[in-house]
Amino acid sequence: MxxxxxxxxxxxxxxxxxxxxxxxxxxxxxxxxxxxxxxxxxxxxxxxxxxxxxxxxxxxxxxxxxxxxxxxxxxxxxxxxxxxxxxxxxxxxxxxxxxxxxxxxxxxxxxxxxxxxxxxxxxxxxxxxxxxxxxxxxxxxxxxxxxxxxxxxGGGPLVNPVPLQRARGQRANAHHNPLQPFRAEGRLRYNPKVPKTRPRALPDELWAELFAALGSHRDRAILAIAVSNGARASEILGIRGVDVDWGEQLVRVVRKGSRAQQWLPASPEAFVWLRLYLAEVGGLDAQQTVWWTLRRRDRGEGLHRQPMNYEALRAVFRRVNGLLGTNWSMHDLRHTCSLRMARDENLSLRDVQTILDHKHLSTTADLYMLEEEADVVRRVAAHLEDRKVPPTVEPSMIGGYEAADLEVLFGGRAA
Structure with a gap:
């Protein structure tokens, strides 16, 4: 109550x-x-x-x-x-x-x-x-x-029970010009802060290990496409036969947010695995989905393959993660592709934004124009090594210590 x-x-x-x-x-x-x-x-x-x-x-x-x-x-x-x-x-x-x-x-x-x-x-x-x-x-x-x-x-409460945050002692939206159309602004008052996480790319050796653990040409084709262009899982699963351009090595996806159709490049290896997979399932229908379950199920009309959905794709990762002792996901491949492209000198940030279907260029920059922590630590360690100077106090002037200990401490420079 x-x-x-x-x-x-x-x-x-x-x-x-x-x-x-x-x-x-x-x-x-x-x-x-x-x-x-x-x-x-x-x-x-x-x-x-x-x-x-x-x-x-x-x-x-x-x-x-x-x-x-x-x-x-x-x-x-x-x-x-x-x-x-x-x-x-x-x-x-x-x-x-x-x-x-x-x-x-x-x-x-x-x-x-x-x-x-x-x-x-x-x-x-x-x-x-x-x-x-x-x-x-x-x-x-x-x-x-x-x-x-x-x-x-006109059928709900008079005041929205989810309030906006505002400065102390200031009424909500007090900064608005009354001659302009009203537009609600400000963060919600009870929104918790979200820790900012850094996207991480799969190192080449771990990517090779993940790819080798896959059990079918279908799974290899899906992951090879994902790591080629960073398409989302739902976008890849929606590819039909008519959305594959073999000559130009492109696949067409329907973008998750805008629902716009976009052609994306894929690596030659991805098309090799796709061809091997299609040879197993017996061809490609232009208007049907490319991806089907490997096992046939009886839905009342005999044994037939079913269109692959997101839960089936998650099951693929569960099997692989169980073998490798990892917890990779499909979105890790999007991060891997994005970071690889962002660090390629032949690609501009606008190119990366277009491939990833980001609405704002700042989104791409904030997410992927970051330095790897390991690289930063390595460079700072090298900087400190270069700045290393001999001690200003001679070891012989320090009393209370054995000469052998001082020699070890100062790298053999003790007199």
Missing amino acids: MPGYGQERDLSSIVLPRWGRVEASDGVVPWAVVDEAGRVVEPVARFLRDFFACGYGALSVRSYAFDLLRWWRWLRVIGVEWDRATSEDVKDFVLWLQQAAKPRLSPRTGSAFTAGTVNPVTRKAYLDDRYKPRTTRHSNAVLRSFYDFWIDS
């Missing part, structure tokens, strides 16, 4: 119920949030319909639906209607996310020993069961957008 004045909720004791679910829809909007009886949650459905009409993709709709489902479960626990939520409810929700564990359908087995630890080979942390700061920030952005929609529609 809503706490009274001066009272605080016991957040550590709150466990969200398994209420409702996100399910695929046959209507115009591809995803919907339904309650325990299978009825569509109408406030969420109207928002997602408007969101989808703004041009966002099906995956974005699905992501927003899951965040709103989690918010609806939270509202049920605290006993507050969605249109009566306040900033205190949002603040408590953010605090709960910072200490709660993600719900799991089944307990961890083999991964229980590595969750939250750092892999000694890749130097990447394994995921644990805690909500990350990026998850909280995304949730806040979704809720802010949801309530903005209902405030504009």
Whole structure:
């Protein structure tokens, strides 16, 4: 229930119920949030319909639906209607996310020993069961957008419960010119800070080890394409037969954000592995996906190969990581390609931005125009070695020490 004045909720004791679910829809909007009886949650459905009409993709709709489902479960626990939520409810929700564990359908087995630890080979942390700061920030952005929609529609609360950050003693958006159209600015007040991480490229020896551990020509073709042009997993999995230009050695992908089609180059080795894979599956249909499962499954019409999806690609990495004791992911190949291109003197930063499909050049520069820490340490060590000067105090002038010890300490320069 809503706490009274001066009272605080016991957040550590709150466990969200398994209420409702996100399910695929046959209507115009591809995803919907339904309650325990299978009825569509109408406030969420109207928002997602408007969101989808703004041009966002099906995956974005699905992501927003899951965040709103989690918010609806939270509202049920605290006993507050969605249109009566306040900033205190949002603040408590953010605090709960910072200490709660993600719900799991089944307990961890083999991964229980590595969750939250750092892999000694890749130097990447394994995921644990805690909500990350990026998850909280995304949730806040979704809720802010949801309530903005209902405030504009006149059917929600008078004030958005997800407040903006502002300077002390200053009203929100006080800097705006009243003669200009209003545009909300500023970060959200309860957004946690996200630690900035450096992208890391796979060293050549580790890339060769990863590639050698793959079990099929299909997997080799996918990874070779990914490390050639940095395309995202969803973009590569969407390649059809008509999207392969054998003569120019190009593949066409549909970009994740803009949904624009773009031709990208791939290495000659990638096309060799692609040809070997297609020889195994028996050719290529121009309008069908290039990537198929290796095993045939019976879906009621006999044994047939199924289109490869993201979960099947993750299974490929799980098998390889299990063999190598690593935790590589598909996105590591994008970082590897990006850093290789950024360090190539024959490529400009604009070239790298175009291949990676970054909207702003500053994004490319901030992410990939960085020096490797190992190289920086090596150069600084060489600098210190060059600046090394002999001690200004003669060892013979220092009393209380054995002459042999001083000779070792000062590199044989003791008199």
